[in-house]
Amino acid sequence: xxxxxxxxxxxxxxxxxxxxxxxxxxxxxxxxxxxxxxxxxxxxxxxxxxxxxxxxxxxxxxxxxxxxxxxxxxxxxxxxxxxxxxxxxxxxxxxxxxxxxxxxxxxxxxxxxxxxxxxxxxxxxxxxxxxxxxxxxxxxxxxxxxxxxxxxxxxxxxxxxxxxxxxxxxxxxxxxxxxxxxxxxxxxxxxxxxxxxxxxxxxxxxxxxxxxxxxxxxxx
Amino acid sequence: xxxxxxxxxxxxxxxxxxxxxxxxxxxxxxxxxxxxxxxxxxxxxxxxxxxxxxxxxxxxxxxxxxxxxxxxxxxxxxxxxxxxxxxxxxxxxxxxxxxxxxxxxxxxxxxxxx
Numbered sequence: 157x158x159x160x161x162x163x164x165x166x167x168x169x170x171x172x173x174x175x176x177x178x179x180x181x182x183x184x185x186x187x188x189x190x191x192x193x194x195x196x197x198x199x200x201x202x203x204x205x206x207x208x209x210x211x212x213x214x215x216x217x218x219x220x221x222x223x224x225x226x227x228x229x230x231x232x233x234x235x236x237x238x239x240x241x242x243x244x245x246x247x248x249x250x251x252x253x254x255x256x257x258x259x260x261x262x263x264x265x266x267x268x269x270x271x272x273x274x275x276x277x278x279x280x281x282x283x284x285x286x287x288x289x290x291x292x293x294x295x296x297x298x299x300x301x302x303x304x305x306x307x308x309x310x311x312x313x314x315x316x317x318x319x320x321x322x323x324x325x326x327x328x329x330x331x332x333x334x335x336x337x338x339x340x341x342x343x344x345x346x347x348x349x350x351x352x353x354x355x356x357x358x359x360x361x362x363x364x365x366x367x368x369x370x371x372x373x374x375x376x
Numbered sequence: 377x378x379x380x381x382x383x384x385x386x387x388x389x390x391x392x393x394x395x396x397x398x399x400x401x402x403x404x405x406x407x408x409x410x411x412x413x414x415x416x417x418x419x420x421x422x423x424x425x426x427x428x429x430x431x432x433x434x435x436x437x438x439x440x441x442x443x444x445x446x447x448x449x450x451x452x453x454x455x456x457x458x459x460x461x462x463x464x465x466x467x468x469x470x471x472x473x474x475x476x477x478x479x480x481x482x483x484x485x486x487x488x489x490x
Contacts (some may be wrong), residue, residue, distance in 0.1 A: 163378040164427030172423065175432060177440045185433035187446040192453060203454050210461030217468040253448035261435055266453055333435065352457075359464050366471055 183329035183337050184259040192264060193341045193348070197323045200310050200344070204351055208305045211355045215294075217361045240282025247275035259338040265345040270353025276357050285368060291360035297354050304351025309342045331347035381422035389415035402470035402480040406463055414461045419451050424448030 171172060192200050248271075256266030280288035287304065301318040314322040323344070330337040338345060386412060395408030424445030430437060432446035474480050 160382060163381050163422060164425055165378075166426050166445055168422055168424070168445055168447065171443075172434070174446050175434075175443055176439065179434050185434045187434070187443070188449045188453070190449040191446050196450060199454070203457055206386050207457055207461055210465055214464050217465075220384075225460075262433060264432070266457060277433060281429040283448045356460075363467065 179332050182325075183331055183332045183339075184341070185337070186259050186262065186264070188262075189258045189264040189338075189345065190341070191256075193338065193344045194325070195296075197312075197341065197344060200348065201312065201323070204305055204308055204348060207351065207355050208301070211358050214359060214362055218366060236282050240279060240287075243282065244275040246279045247271055247278060251275065251349075251353070255346060256335055258345050258349075259342060260333055260335070263346030266352050269349040270356060272349070272353035273360065275355030277360050280360070280364060285334075285364070288364070290319065290362065292357060294358065294361065297358050298363070301351060301354035301358060304347050304349070304354055307347035307350070308344055311340055311347065315340070381418065381425070385415045385419040385422060386417075388412075388418060400481050400483065402473060402482060403467065405482070406466040406470065410459060410463055410467065413455070413462070416455055420448040420452045420455065 174187050174191055174195060178184055182190050182194055184190045186195070209282045237274050251268045251271035251274075253268070254263035254271055255265055258268065273306035276288060277293045279291065311326075315324040316322050318326055323340060325339040327339040327343075329339050336342060377457030387486055392408050392410075392415065395411060396405055398406055399405035424447070426442060426444050429442040429444050432443040432449065434441070473485060477485055479485060
């Protein structure tokens, strides 16, 4: 059917090659992450800037008319408040673990970054806008997002500066299965994690501000 | 039934397109577009699936073990990121449309601008 492989019988050349190369050559055990940040590292840089420019677009479209304000909100249920305090902490640990061990076990920068951003959203839902808005401040988030997007390029340029091809691994390969096994691909992994986390918090922040603003306006 | 996963991908695609075409609400339209894009995840993962193989992670299994294709999984990851960015941009545009014309019904917006 239209050149598609029979289901369950894929014999594509690239996957098999990457499976053979990832551990002996690149010293990483998670081949999906090795594909994302090492074999296809240049594409992922483009992908990061898709996210970066989309966030810029959303911020520009929704800009203006949203003065920061503190609403009185009291979540009355103690249970919800306790979950709201403990839940995000657990999700943050999960997110950091997903990024840190991205080259060893399932996970990676994108997955962990989304989990980290999700933690602040849980805070908004359970504790309320005032507690959340401290994390939704663009004066803090914008530099963090730029650090993630720019950091990826800086790691690439550092390889150029040391006489290697763009994005080549400059730190050398670690022991397979260890937390630093990715070498400088691990830095790219962290840059993507930071970028994705900050980008998603900014997106949520923009829409939450829109959601909060009309209510306050209507009350006047 | 080697055709079933591909049929599911086509079905999700068609259902999403139907939603986009008949949508009377820009938010609903954005969600339908996300459904259309979801069909590509199913298609990619169905292509890369290998019967009886494990995940492409050599933490506990030796190198050389048959795994499902890692390339399509990395592509799905890219796909999901693109999907999220498109959704965010469309929702922002929908808010902007609502701010300027007071409606998010595509037909009414078309009427207002002739």
